[in-house]
Amino acid sequence: MSDAMQRQLDELQRMTTGDLVSRYEELHRHACRTRHRAYLIRKIAWRIQANAEGDLTERARRRAAELADDAEVRTMAPRSFVSPPQPGEIRTRVRSLDPKDRRDPRLPPPGSAIVRQYKGRTIRVSVLADGEGFEFDGERYRTLSVVAKKVTGQHINGYRFFGLRGAR
Secondary structure (H helix, E strand, O other): OOHHHHHHHHHHHHOOHHHHHHHHHHHHOOOOOOOOHHHHHHHHHHHHHHHHHOOOOHHHHHHHHHHHHHOOOOOOOOHHHEOOOOOOOOOOOOOOOOOOOOOOOOOOOOOOEEEEEEOOEEEEEEEOOOOOOEEEOOEEEOOHHHHHHHHHOOOOOHHHHOOOOOOO
């Protein structure tokens, strides 16, 4: 990196936010929609370096566009992945008036399976009898969130991961 470019990058740290916005608009040739100082410094520094050392090649841009098109961007399963009730089961559920019945209305009836595709893998979770939880890969879990964490490796709301919304 040249000394001149290094001086420009060091100067960014001493600029006010208003000056950074002006410099951003000058380099990027469009209006700035943020006043987040760290973001502005990163974007300006990137543009200064890209102008001095060259931007991405056209081949790299095409490859990035291909990768972006192939990426799986769905974060929640479509409702069609939740298996419908099996033949002979009641399709509607009436909420119990019994205050002891604390069953979540978002859950399908016990014995149903919740199915979703995740990263090329079919995830199938069985709903156990009231209060017993869920079964996945031969193991029992208390909540759907624990199942979702087991599948993804990170914490995520189980109802959201499996696309369960509202009463069924």
